[in-house]
Amino acid sequence: MRAVSRPIGLACLLLASNPSFADYQLNLEPGVTSFSQGAYNIHTIVMWICVIIGIVVYGAMTYSILKHRKTNHPNPAKFDDNTTIEILWTVIPVLILIAIAVPATKVLLAMEDTSNSDMSIKVTGYQWKWHYDYIGEDVNFFSNMSTPMDQIKNKEAKGENYLLEVDNHVVIPTNKKVRFLFTANDVIHAWWVPAFGVKKDAIPGFINEGWAEVAEPGIYRGQCAELCGANHGYMPIVVEAKSEQDYLAWLDEKKAAKAAADASADKTWSMDELMAQGEAAYNTNCSACHMPTGEGLPGAFPGLINSPVVMGDVAKHIEVVLDGVPGTGMQAFGPQLNDADLAAIITYERNAWGNNTGDMVQPSDIKAARK
Amino acid sequence: MNAVIEEHHDHDHKPTGIGRWLFSTNHKDIGTMYLWFAFIMFFVGGSLALLIRAELFLPGLQIAEPDFFNQLTTLHGLIMVFGVIMPAFVGLANWQLPLMIGAPDMALPRMNNWSFWLLPAAFGLLLASLVMSLMGMGSAPNFGWTFYAPLSTTYGPSSTDFFIFSVHLMGISSVMGAINVIATIMNMRAPGMNYMKMPIFVWTWFITAYLLIAVMPVLAGAVTMMLTDRHFGTSFFDAAGGGDPVMFQHIFWFFGHPEVYIMILPAFGIISQIVPTFSRKPLFGYSSMVYATASIAFLSFIVWAHHMFTTGMPVAGELFFMYSTMLIAVPTGVKVFNWVSTMWKGSLTFETPMLFAIAFIFLFTMGGFTGLMLCIVPADFQYHDTYFVVAHFHYVLVTGAAFSIMAAVYYWIPKWTGNMYDEKLGKLHFWLTVISSNVLFFPMHFLGLAGMPRRIPDYALQFTEFNQIATVGAFVFGFSQLIFLYVVIKCVRGGKKASSEVWEGAKGLEFDLPSPAPFHSHTTPPQVK
Numbered sequence: 061m062r063a064v065s066r067p068i069g070l071a072c073l074l075l076a077s078n079p080s081f082a083d084y085q086l087n088l089e090p091g092v093t094s095f096s097q098g099a100y101n102i103h104t105i106v107m108w109i110c111v112i113i114g115i116v117v118y119g120a121m122t123y124s125i126l127k128h129r130k131t132n133h134p135n136p137a138k139f140d141d142n143t144t145i146e147i148l149w150t151v152i153p154v155l156i157l158i159a160i161a162v163p164a165t166k167v168l169l170a171m172e173d174t175s176n177s178d179m180s181i182k183v184t185g186y187q188w189k190w191h192y193d194y195i196g197e198d199v200n201f202f203s204n205m206s207t208p209m210d211q212i213k214n215k216e217a218k219g220e221n222y223l224l225e226v227d228n229h230v231v232i233p234t235n236k237k238v239r240f241l242f243t244a245n246d247v248i249h250a251w252w253v254p255a256f257g258v259k260k261d262a263i264p265g266f267i268n269e270g271w272a273e274v275a276e277p278g279i280y281r282g283q284c285a286e287l288c289g290a291n292h293g294y295m296p297i298v299v300e301a302k303s304e305q306d307y308l309a310w311l312d313e314k315k316a317a318k319a320a321a322d323a324s325a326d327k328t329w330s331m332d333e334l335m336a337q338g339e340a341a342y343n344t345n346c347s348a349c350h351m352p353t354g355e356g357l358p359g360a361f362p363g364l365i366n367s368p369v370v371m372g373d374v375a376k377h378i379e380v381v382l383d384g385v386p387g388t389g390m391q392a393f394g395p396q397l398n399d400a401d402l403a404a405i406i407t408y409e410r411n412a413w414g415n416n417t418g419d420m421v422q423p424s425d426i427k428a429a430r431k
Numbered sequence: 432m433n434a435v436i437e438e439h440h441d442h443d444h445k446p447t448g449i450g451r452w453l454f455s456t457n458h459k460d461i462g463t464m465y466l467w468f469a470f471i472m473f474f475v476g477g478s479l480a481l482l483i484r485a486e487l488f489l490p491g492l493q494i495a496e497p498d499f500f501n502q503l504t505t506l507h508g509l510i511m512v513f514g515v516i517m518p519a520f521v522g523l524a525n526w527q528l529p530l531m532i533g534a535p536d537m538a539l540p541r542m543n544n545w546s547f548w549l550l551p552a553a554f555g556l557l558l559a560s561l562v563m564s565l566m567g568m569g570s571a572p573n574f575g576w577t578f579y580a581p582l583s584t585t586y587g588p589s590s591t592d593f594f595i596f597s598v599h600l601m602g603i604s605s606v607m608g609a610i611n612v613i614a615t616i617m618n619m620r621a622p623g624m625n626y627m628k629m630p631i632f633v634w635t636w637f638i639t640a641y642l643l644i645a646v647m648p649v650l651a652g653a654v655t656m657m658l659t660d661r662h663f664g665t666s667f668f669d670a671a672g673g674g675d676p677v678m679f680q681h682i683f684w685f686f687g688h689p690e691v692y693i694m695i696l697p698a699f700g701i702i703s704q705i706v707p708t709f710s711r712k713p714l715f716g717y718s719s720m721v722y723a724t725a726s727i728a729f730l731s732f733i734v735w736a737h738h739m740f741t742t743g744m745p746v747a748g749e750l751f752f753m754y755s756t757m758l759i760a761v762p763t764g765v766k767v768f769n770w771v772s773t774m775w776k777g778s779l780t781f782e783t784p785m786l787f788a789i790a791f792i793f794l795f796t797m798g799g800f801t802g803l804m805l806c807i808v809p810a811d812f813q814y815h816d817t818y819f820v821v822a823h824f825h826y827v828l829v830t831g832a833a834f835s836i837m838a839a840v841y842y843w844i845p846k847w848t849g850n851m852y853d854e855k856l857g858k859l860h861f862w863l864t865v866i867s868s869n870v871l872f873f874p875m876h877f878l879g880l881a882g883m884p885r886r887i888p889d890y891a892l893q894f895t896e897f898n899q900i901a902t903v904g905a906f907v908f909g910f911s912q913l914i915f916l917y918v919v920i921k922c923v924r925g926g927k928k929a930s931s932e933v934w935e936g937a938k939g940l941e942f943d944l945p946s947p948a949p950f951h952s953h954t955t956p957p958q959v960k
Contacts, residue, residue, distance in 0.1 A: 084877070085877070085880070086877045086881070087880050088813055095809075106803060107804060110800035110803060110804065114796070114797075114800060117771060118793065124775050124776075124777070125774070125779065125789070128775065128776055128777050129780070130711075130778045133777070134778055136711040136778040137776035137777070139715070140714060141715070141716060146716055146765070149765065150765060153760060157761070161753070164810075167809040168746065168808050171809055172749075212491055212492055212889060213492060218490060222490060222892050223889060242743075246581070246586065247579075248579060258812070261742045263743070264670040264671070264676060265674075266670070268742075269743070283884050284884070285816040285884045286579075287575045287579070289498075289586060290496075290497045290498040292497070293884075294497075358567060360498050360569075
């Protein structure tokens with residue numbers, strides 16, 4: 061199939077007269093898990109069965125179109141019935157379907173068996189980012205798309221992994237059965253990594269399961285596959301498979317980073333530190349809706365420049381960010397971010413884009429407000 | 432009183448001016464309005480599709496912000512399903528059912544008027560939300576035509592209420608149209624036309640009408656629950672209040688899957704009328720066609736959750752819905768084999784209706800193949816919500832349903848207007864349409880298999896080439912339809928006079944009538960032997 065369709069694809073490409081020549085793909089990828097191999101195999105079987113049936117049906121039609129046209133065949137036959145052939149073309153398809161159903165069932169049963177897993181990661185979909193919680197390890201983090209807005213807005217050249225890159229990779233060990241538990245915080249999302257063959261909906265109020273066991277270390281990319289609002293196209297998934305040793309080292313690193321962040325929450329930050337940290341955290345967590353320029357999206361998301369919340373009472377501003385605004389897209393960020401990031405974001409909002417209030421919010425203020 | 436009765440005997444009497452259309456109870460005039468309505472909506476929905484394709488020509492955001500892009504896909508889907516395919520089929524039913532069963536009109540003419548005139552109201556509401564969005568007054572519906580909760584409930588824009596009311600009106604319109612079809616077919620067949628002598632187009636619409644009555648109320652129920660979730664404090668679909676977002680999908684697809692067949696069964700009927708005419712040979716396997724249609728209709732009620740394999744159903748559920756869906760291939764296959772056998776050893780000519788019918792058989796079958804692939808659960812995990820699905824349903828709905836409607840218009844328009852259409856332009860329209868639709872939709876298979884999710888305004892770089900090809904196809908396809916518009920207008924205004932038989936091999940009561948069919952036809956019931 062690949063050998064045949066490649067030249068056709070190339071011919072089409074010439075028609076489209078496209079100067080760049082990125083690596084395009086025609087068929088499903090076999091992937092790196094037994095899950096994805098199973099899907100690929102059954103896909104290949106069914107596709108070839110369809111091709112063969114297609115050759116028979118289209119062949120008969122084409123023959124008829126060529127040989128039974130009025131100029132060649134002026135006197136039409138009269139038949140309109142043939143019980144034998146009608147029984148045959150009912151029974152044969154049934155047999156073909158059974159032949160497909162047997163392997164499909166086998167693959168499916170193997171896929172849905174999540175028992176005897178070595179570890180579990182809870183995956184929670186948010187508008188529009190993923191949260192990963194390593195169960196029993198006290199390691200959890202958000203994973204946000206890291207493609208800069210300027211690339212999306214065509215103001216700078218697009219990188220190699222445009223839209224498929226994130227700030228925090230989900231790291232899994234190789235040769236371990238990793239179980240994923242999927243849920244969502246707001247609307248329905250779907251976690252999909254094509255190389256794993258895993259696509260499961262993350263649904264608020266439900267917990268779904270999936271699993272992967274990867275042999276080769278590597279980086280595997282995917283995307284949200286269920287329409288989840290404006291930035292549905294901007295919540296990629298990047299899984300990094302590492303050897304067990306590297307994986308454990310990474311876990312320790314994450315734990316150490318968390319301890320450092322906790323410690324820094326108790327100190328008093330300078331304005332410059334808050335603004336620097338705030339700009340980074342704002343661009344990761346807030347700019348999808350309120351825009352990097354603070355202008356928001358008129359009609360959908362409010363701007364922050366001179367906004368009453370940002371320019372008004374600090375306590376009210378903290379409350380909005382911590383608890384969200386029910387019934388709108390404004391999420392409660394209290395459970396999502398640590399005190400230092402929240403303090404930095406609020407300070408940044410109150411002093412960026414000409415909002416020069418001069419107000420500083422310290423992590424300790426957030427800690428106090430959390431009660 | 433006497434005078435009124437006298438007037439009714441005057442067959443050419445009709446009100447004039449705008450009143451002829453506003454107060455019409457005539458099946459032909461109402462059919463014409465349905466068809467023009469669908470035609471106009473085809474261009475509206477098509478323009479939205481071209482905006483979508485233009486945005487997708489290059490990676491990055493060019494013309495549509497993500498939220499507006501979602502509004503485009505949502506309205507494109509809703510308009511094409513409820514504003515084009517369904518009204519066009521109802522228009523064809525209105526025109527053709529009375530002619531084909533030997534009846535003077537539809538059984539319930541006043542309801543017929545009402546069911547049409549609800550549609551402009553429904554779409555006025557829906558399109559108003561788009562106009563408001565363009566004027567910067569909040570977002571139009573932006574949750575996809577499948578409007579999954581809670582994206583459409585807790586997180587829906589204010590215009591969702593316009594959408595809900597609009598869907599209610601469309602539903603009432605469809606149910607009334609369906610009641611009319613059933614009443615007409617049951618009561619007004621010509622003497623001697625028993626059920627197994629009805630033309631297949633009549634049969635397929637008869638079954639479609641039952642599907643409509645069964646599932647449109649389910650859709651109405653779904654949107655009503657949305658309404659109460661949004662405004663009256665219920666939590667049908669809100670997990671935080673003890674509700675169930677997955678239940679929404681079950682209810683939606685219990686409507687949605689029969690809806691798919693509502694949009695394809697009449698197409699099967701049309702193809703079964705056209706292929707025998709231009710093969711000059713009777714339809715092969717009439718009774719198996721009828722039984723196959725009925726089986727498909729029955730199966731359509733027990734396959735809905737194949738749209739939901741990734742929601743985390745129990746394995747037993749996944750297996751049940753996979754097996755039941757596979758079964759649909761059997762009656763559908765029977766239909767395709769019957770059409771091929773009808774052509775076999777016929778005496779074929781290739782006027783425009785036949786060209787569209789043949790393209791339908793080829794390309795609908797393509798959609799059938801990908802349908803079979805999609806029902807295989809392990810593979811569906813990879814295909815689900817990708818462009819592979821987009822390719823699949825555009826093959827069955829555009830090169831399937833829409834092609835059948837075009838075929839039907841070319842086939843019957845000489846009967847409607849009394850004039851032959853311009854065959855040269857018809858063929859030009861056909862070839863441009865069939866080639867461009869494949870340039871448009873075929874690369875979507877590759878995009879889906881390579882991993883491009885549907886409903887995204889922007890994509891990773893490896894998807895660029897095929898998106899560009901699809902966009903080129905889309906623009907050629909879209910502008911080719913202007914030729915269709917021109918051919919129809921030209922035919923309405925004049926042209927070579929059509930005979931009563933119109934086509935050399937045409938059979939059926941509608942071809943016993945003069946062309947154009949008189950305003951009141953079959954006033955004396957014909958006798959069917």
